[in-house]
Amino acid sequence: xxxxxxxxxxxxxxxxxxxxxxxxxxxxxxxxxxxxxxxxxxxxxxxxxxxxxxxxxxxxxxxxxxxxxxxxxxxxxxxxxxxxxxxxxxxxxxxxxxxxxxxxxxxxxxxxxxxxxxxxxxxxxxxxxxxxxxxxxxxxxxxxxxxxxxxxxxxxxxxxxxxxxxxxxxxxxxxxxxxxxxxxxxxxxxxxxxxxxxxxxxxxxxxxxxxxxxxxxxxxxxxxxxxxxxxxxxxxxxxxxxxxxxxxxxxxxxxxxxxxxxxxxxxxxxxxxxxxxxxxxxxxxxxxxxxxxxxxxxxxxxxxxxxxxxxxxxxxxxxxxxxxxxxxxxxxxxxxxxxxxxxxxxxxxxxxxxxxxxxxxxxxxxxxxxxxxxxxxxxxxxxxxxxxxxxxxxxxxxxxxxxxxxxxxxxxxxxxxxxxxxxxxxxxxxxxxxxxxxxxxxxxxxxxxxxxxxxxxxxxxxxxxxxxxxxxxxxxxxxxx
Amino acid sequence: xxxxxxxxxxxxxxxxxxxxxxxxxxxxxxxxxxxxxxxxxxxxxxxxxxxxxxxxxxxxxxxxxxxxxxxxxxxxxxxxxxxxxxxxxxxxxxxxxxxxxxxxxxxxxxxxxxxxxxxxxxxxxxxxxxxxxxxxxxxxxxxxxxxxxxxxxxxxxxxxxxxxxxxxxxxxxxxxxxxxxxxxxxxxxxxxxxxxxxxxxxxxxxxxxxxxxxxxxxxxxxxxxxxxxxxxxxxxxxxxxxxxxxxxxxxxxxxxxxxxxxxxxxxxxxxxxxxxxxxxxxxxxxxxxxxxxxxxxxxxxxxxxxxxxxxxxxxxxxxxxxxxxxxxxxxxxxxxxxxxxxxxxxxxxxxxxxxxxxxxxxxxxxxxxxxxxxxxxxxxxxxxxxxxxxxxxxxxxxxxxxxxxxxxxxxxxxxxxxxxxxxxxxxxxxxxxxxxxxxxxxxxxxxxxxxxxxxxxxxxxxxxxxxxxxxxxxxxxxxxx
Numbered sequence: 001x002x003x004x005x006x007x008x009x010x011x012x013x014x015x016x017x018x019x020x021x022x023x024x025x026x027x028x029x030x031x032x033x034x035x036x037x038x039x040x041x042x043x044x045x046x047x048x049x050x051x052x053x054x055x056x057x058x059x060x061x062x063x064x065x066x067x068x069x070x071x072x073x074x075x076x077x078x079x080x081x082x083x084x085x086x087x088x089x090x091x092x093x094x095x096x097x098x099x100x101x102x103x104x105x106x107x108x109x110x111x112x113x114x115x116x117x118x119x120x121x122x123x124x125x126x127x128x129x130x131x132x133x134x135x136x137x138x139x140x141x142x143x144x145x146x147x148x149x150x151x152x153x154x155x156x157x158x159x160x161x162x163x164x165x166x167x168x169x170x171x172x173x174x175x176x177x178x179x180x181x182x183x184x185x186x187x188x189x190x191x192x193x194x195x196x197x198x199x200x201x202x203x204x205x206x207x208x209x210x211x212x213x214x215x216x217x218x219x220x221x222x223x224x225x226x227x228x229x230x231x232x233x234x235x236x237x238x239x240x241x242x243x244x245x246x247x248x249x250x251x252x253x254x255x256x257x258x259x260x261x262x263x264x265x266x267x268x269x270x271x272x273x274x275x276x277x278x279x280x281x282x283x284x285x286x287x288x289x290x291x292x293x294x295x296x297x298x299x300x301x302x303x304x305x306x307x308x309x310x311x312x313x314x315x316x317x318x319x320x321x322x323x324x325x326x327x328x329x330x331x332x333x334x335x336x337x338x339x340x341x342x343x344x345x346x347x348x349x350x351x352x353x354x355x356x357x358x359x360x361x362x363x364x365x366x367x368x369x370x371x372x373x374x375x376x377x378x379x380x381x382x383x384x385x386x387x388x389x390x391x392x393x394x395x396x397x398x399x400x401x402x403x404x405x406x407x408x409x410x411x412x413x414x415x416x417x418x419x420x421x422x423x424x425x426x427x428x429x430x431x432x433x434x435x436x437x438x439x440x441x442x443x444x445x446x447x448x449x450x451x452x453x454x455x456x457x458x459x460x461x462x463x464x465x466x467x468x469x470x471x472x473x474x475x476x477x478x479x480x481x
Numbered sequence: 482x483x484x485x486x487x488x489x490x491x492x493x494x495x496x497x498x499x500x501x502x503x504x505x506x507x508x509x510x511x512x513x514x515x516x517x518x519x520x521x522x523x524x525x526x527x528x529x530x531x532x533x534x535x536x537x538x539x540x541x542x543x544x545x546x547x548x549x550x551x552x553x554x555x556x557x558x559x560x561x562x563x564x565x566x567x568x569x570x571x572x573x574x575x576x577x578x579x580x581x582x583x584x585x586x587x588x589x590x591x592x593x594x595x596x597x598x599x600x601x602x603x604x605x606x607x608x609x610x611x612x613x614x615x616x617x618x619x620x621x622x623x624x625x626x627x628x629x630x631x632x633x634x635x636x637x638x639x640x641x642x643x644x645x646x647x648x649x650x651x652x653x654x655x656x657x658x659x660x661x662x663x664x665x666x667x668x669x670x671x672x673x674x675x676x677x678x679x680x681x682x683x684x685x686x687x688x689x690x691x692x693x694x695x696x697x698x699x700x701x702x703x704x705x706x707x708x709x710x711x712x713x714x715x716x717x718x719x720x721x722x723x724x725x726x727x728x729x730x731x732x733x734x735x736x737x738x739x740x741x742x743x744x745x746x747x748x749x750x751x752x753x754x755x756x757x758x759x760x761x762x763x764x765x766x767x768x769x770x771x772x773x774x775x776x777x778x779x780x781x782x783x784x785x786x787x788x789x790x791x792x793x794x795x796x797x798x799x800x801x802x803x804x805x806x807x808x809x810x811x812x813x814x815x816x817x818x819x820x821x822x823x824x825x826x827x828x829x830x831x832x833x834x835x836x837x838x839x840x841x842x843x844x845x846x847x848x849x850x851x852x853x854x855x856x857x858x859x860x861x862x863x864x865x866x867x868x869x870x871x872x873x874x875x876x877x878x879x880x881x882x883x884x885x886x887x888x889x890x891x892x893x894x895x896x897x898x899x900x901x902x903x904x905x906x907x908x909x910x911x912x913x914x915x916x917x918x919x920x921x922x923x924x925x926x927x928x929x930x931x932x933x934x935x936x937x938x939x940x941x942x943x944x945x946x947x948x949x950x951x952x953x954x955x956x957x958x959x960x961x962x
Contacts, residue, residue: 035549043546065524068516068635088579096572097623142578
């Protein structure tokens with residue numbers, strides 16, 4: 001494990017992040033470059049993400065399935081942009097079962113190609129459409145510079161893949177899943193997001209349109225937290241996915257794909273964390289409440305009494321659906337426990353000692369406000385769920401206020417450069433990829449998205465080239481992970 | 482998709498199996514040899530397996546986590562038996578990110594080695610023990626002859642890995658997880674199993690003891706359906722996993738591992754299926770009930786009335802936790818729907834037509850008995866859950882009766898050979914691996930296990946060599962998948 005940190009966010013945000021992911025027992029290094037072990041506390045967070053998102057996918061009519069993880073290399077070459085985008089990152093199996101393979105196989109970096117091959121077989125008629133499938137799996141993209149959750153060679157994600165009879169239906173699906181991601185981010189992860197479209201330069205390799213949700217981290221940078229792609233007929237043509245339409249004429253399907261990965265854990269850490277460690281959104285936190293019994297080991301009677309009340313309170317909370325953990329480790333002091341659970345970002349902590357039992361109230365510490373308030377012990381089962389709801393709302397509002405205060409407006413290139421030091425900047429852009437590239441070289445910022453809602457660009461000119469706006473609205477510039 | 486079958490089990494069980502897995506839309510072929518696509522209907526079955534087993538793991542104190550899927554080749558060589566067992570099956574990544582790797586990486590065939598490396602880091606003191614972890618993931622074992630679910634190059638499973646301070650605790654854990662598997666098989670999959678220990682020849686590569694649950698398929702063959710291994714200090718020594726015990730002396734931990742895979746789907750198919758297709762155990766079936774509205778499209782009023790009742794009944798069933806599917810496809814005849822859901826093994830089918838509405842009763846068809854019985858429509862929400870419970874019990878009892886009728890006893894080698902034609906055979910074995918090998922060559926049967934309960938071998942001699950019994954009890958011989 002890495003050494004215990006203590007670097008403040010303001011001093012070195014990147015160092016703070018690296019310390020926090022190890023200190024909070026979310027990940028560990030592995031012997032394989034760029035692949036990390038997700039430890040139980042980190043994985044429990046991912047399980048909660050999966051459970052909530054999966055329910056949302058099913059509620060919107062999707063079914064899960066599973067495709068093989070090895071893909072023949074030749075498949076990538078069938079879609080020109082796709083192979084250009086992904087081939088530099090492929091991990092390749094050349095030998096198996098003690099022999100050299102006739103054709104090398106790539107570990108999936110994403111599954112459009114192998115899925116295209118099967119969709120061509122499954123789809124015959126308009127009656128087979130839409131096909132609304134998703135898979136939860138691991139993928140591999142060989143990265144040179146890796147960081148836990150944010151950029152790793154192997155990562156876990158879900159990838160939705162749908163096929164539709166018309167462009168209109170596929171575009172609707174692309175937008176629907178973007179809304180699912182945004183809703184999930186805000187309602188479960190307490191992360192306010194901007195929904196928008198990516199510029200041509202930032203599109204998924206092979207997509208006609210890429211929609212994104214962008215979140216602001218506490219260093220003012222953007223993190224792309226989920227993407228939804230309209231693939232047009234690109235993969236349908238590459239893999240010959242056709243159907244007989246209602247008029248019995250053969251046509252290509254229109255496909256979409258959309259994905260959200262363990263990267264969202266990085267977003268949660270960097271949106272909410274502070275110098276003391278993580279602050280976890282209650283609806284995804286592995287433990288929403290930690291209950292720390294406090295009694296000296298030398299007083300056996302007090303230990304028993306406190307332990308009994310702790311178990312009773314925990315049982316009452318569990319019954320109400322609260323994820324509660326009783327930390328009754330004997331060999332560790334209460335102070336060290338408080339510190340550990342603060343670092344691990346548990347929203348609420350209940351302390352319970354003999355004096356609290358006498359008084360009939362227990363101190364409840366709030367990880368976000370840092371305050372401690374006595375609550376009648378018999379009220380805890382009612383009070384805690386309400387406090388968790390309020391915690392979520394306060395966490396979301398804090399993140400939104402933080403973000404909104406760091407979004408500026410620029411009319412000139414100099415203004416853009418200056419304001420990028422604070423966070424994101426609204427500005428007009430001509431849409432020329434060459435200009436975007438030069439802006440990136442000079443400012444390290446990119447067009448994060450053309451937001452679906454925002455100030456009109458009518459009558460304005462590009463902050464960089466002076467040409468007319470390439471989009472109906474201003475775009476958001478920002479530095480990104 | 483493979484061609485629609487119709488081969489009876491009695492004619493060619495293997496052909497029947499292959500037809501059924503494709504006909505019921507459980508799997509499809511993939512472009513990669515030995516890897517299959519698990520289609521939504523098959524994957525929903527796996528999701529139900531996962532949900533129930535995962536809850537059982539958590540109830541016994543285990544946490545989930547995730548280890549990288551690529552393992553340095555040199556890791557396998559640290560445990561002599563392990564490398565011998567697994568290296569012929571490895572799929573090897575030699576190139577990544579456009580370059581040749583310095584050390585080739587294997588796709589995990591199982592994760593003892595990489596987990597050993599991390600456990601050595603995480604375990605320092607007896608206070609860190611036991612470590613009770615599990616992961617759900619894909620693994621790869623390059624197989625020459627593959628069959629969907631039963632033997633595939635890539636498959637999905639869970640692998641539990643625990644570390645303990647003493648051999649006793651580790652053996653207890655090994656047995657506890659075997660009991661979890663047996664309980665799961667019987668209580669959810671309706672599969673009666675024999676719990677036992679593997680002979681030395683059939684042990685997991687690197688294990689001191691391998692426990693197994695063995696189930697009988699409808700062709701009389703055995704399918705190993707879950708295994709739990711006591712690894713002794715083998716991996717602890719190979720990866721230097723030591724701890725300071727209560728006396729502050731350094732000692733090796735004792736580890737276990739246990740796994741259950743998508744193979745269990747093969748077990749479900751071959752334990753319960755019949756010539757008409759699948760018969761699914763209600764507690765794991767993706768759909769427990771299918772409701773088929775029956776009204777001619779030409780009578781719009783009848784269609785509307787029947788549809789309304791179908792939706793109301795389905796909603797009432799869903800509320801009671803029943804997984805119900807309303808098959809209201811307009812272009813497909815009721816007869817074809819009945820046939821399709823029979824093939825797919827849905828336990829109960831409710832038919833609902835205008836005449837049924839008038840009569841106030843609906844025919845409920847039972848996939849196991851093949852009988853149809855009218856049930857008052859307003860009783861359905863109460864009656865269906867009870868019928869599903871009874872269905873589970875009948876399914877389990879049928880499988881148990883079938884199995885028990887096909888277990889014989891042999892006193893001589895000739896008797897053993899003769900009775901193996903029917904199913905399994907109790908007999909005494911000396912325990913010599915050479916004898917076991919010769920029996921396998923001559924009869925195609927192996928020692929499936931030394932059952933934890935069964936007839937004593939005291940005073941008996943080996944059916945093959947005439948030597949004294951190598952075990953306290955008789956063993957079960959059988960042909961196996």
